[in-house]
Amino acid sequence: MSKAARDFDVIVVGAGGAGLAAATVAASEGAHVLVVDADKKLGGSTSLSTGVFYAAGTSVQKKLGIEDNPADQYRYYMNVNQHKLEPSVVHRLCHDSGPTLEWLLSLGVEFKTQDLYCSGVDGIPRGHMAAGHGASIAEALEGSFTGKKVDVVLNTRVQQLLMEGDTVAGIVTEDGPFRAGAVVISTGGFGNNPRMLAELYPDAARQGDAAWYIGSKHSRGDGLNMGRAVGADIAGYNRGLLLLTTGFVQELESHLPGWLVYINREGRRFVDEYTEYSVLAEVLREQLAGECFGIFDEATRATAKAPNCPNWTPDRLDHFIKTKQIKSAPTLAELADLVGIRAETLATTIENYNADCDAGHDSWFFKEKKWLQAIRKPPFYAAPIRPQVVCWTGTGLRIDREARVLNRADRHIKGLFGAGEATGGMFGECYAAGGASIGNAVTFGRVAGRNAALFARR
Secondary structure (H helix, E strand, O other): OOHHHOOEEEEEEOOOHHHHHHHHHHHHOOOOEEEEOOOOOOOHHHHHOOOEEEOOOOHHHHHOOOOOOHHHHHHHHHHHOOOOOOHHHHHHHHHHHHHHHHHHHHOOOOEEEEEEEOOOOOOOOOEEEEOOHHHHHHHHHHHOOOOOOEEEEOOOOOOEEEEEOOEEEEEEEOOEEEEEEEEEEOOOOOOOOHHHHHHHOHHHHOOHHHOEEOOOOOOOOHHHHHHHHOOEOEEOOOOEEEEEEOOOOOOOOOOOOOOOEEEOOOOOOOOOOOOOHHHHHHHHHOOHHHOEEEEEEHHHHHOOOOOOOOOOOHHHHHHHHHOOOOEEEOOHHHHHHHHOOOHHHHHHHHHHHHHHHHHOOOOOOOOOHHHOOOOOOOOEEEEEEEEEEEEEEOOEEEEOOOOEEEEOOOOEEEEEEEOHHHEEOOOOOOOOOOOHHHHHHHHHHHHHHHHHHHHHHO
């Protein structure tokens, strides 16, 4: 196809953090770019997030005297997931995340030193929280379009990729075909597509109608379907991030109160209840029926408080008790019988827990002293806890370190690139750290945009 036959050099499908980064970088390479999104505004799931960016060797770390480097980040990232990832892709992610964060800083995103923390289960502060959360990242990326050849079309869902022989040559929408020298798929995940959840993320689908997705309502897996239709391979089966919830209301609470005591159906505690959210769902998955109950007593209910947990106040808890969302009973034995817990084991567990509360030291799971509250005063309560909040989906198009989409023969589908939640291979059973998803989106968005522009130029 000659250059004259093109409508654009590069078309970016999906305008979250990955798509916005791809578009502005492709335009910086001299490409005329079209951005298409199904939403009425730009930003996607990135704009809805807390805006944590996971990176090593940054200027923010250096201001605090933290010595860090991407090689150590890569080793940690791979080891915590037992190397069940795409090594070259993760290597690129880790080595480019620092420069990408510096690039965001140059665009006006503010990452304050006081907001740097050890995210996930990492021991080094690499979680950089944007001062304006994810919305500020999206706004800065959109603002970087100024002066560049970037056209935007909203409220438009791409139906399929346009092919010429074995090369992707554009897209097809309800308004007809748009031709280009390269296409970047950055449509986000499939959290709002129940059928795809059942196919590709059964751990989430197992929760049925009780599961809910916190990303963009337009994330329906369009990019995966388009890619597979032209032979793309899929990476990272049954991957994503689930958060624990009682399901009282569909409001995101990254942590439930630390004073809850998690009891499985065998009547035992099985984890420090204030363990990082990034691993709690995986720990719970190993328990009988993949669920547990948060146990507490009347003394705790009457004085309940927890930061960032608006549903865990005395009045709200009383409401949930009256609506039977929280079960109650005058004795622990009766509570165990009511919810289906082994009563004799529960009695021993609570006896040991109360002794630890009196001593001020959790000798079983080493929960912080401030969360230790004995369970003695009736009535007693049990709140069901399940992994029902779908934060993001980690199954997606398989890409290489250059963000080129691969087919099942491990060959690049010419003219097709991918980035962000629409791609897979860089997330395992353990969510390595908070901010890894945003870091992945923007980092590989840049890689995809640059390489798509270079491909289109050739």
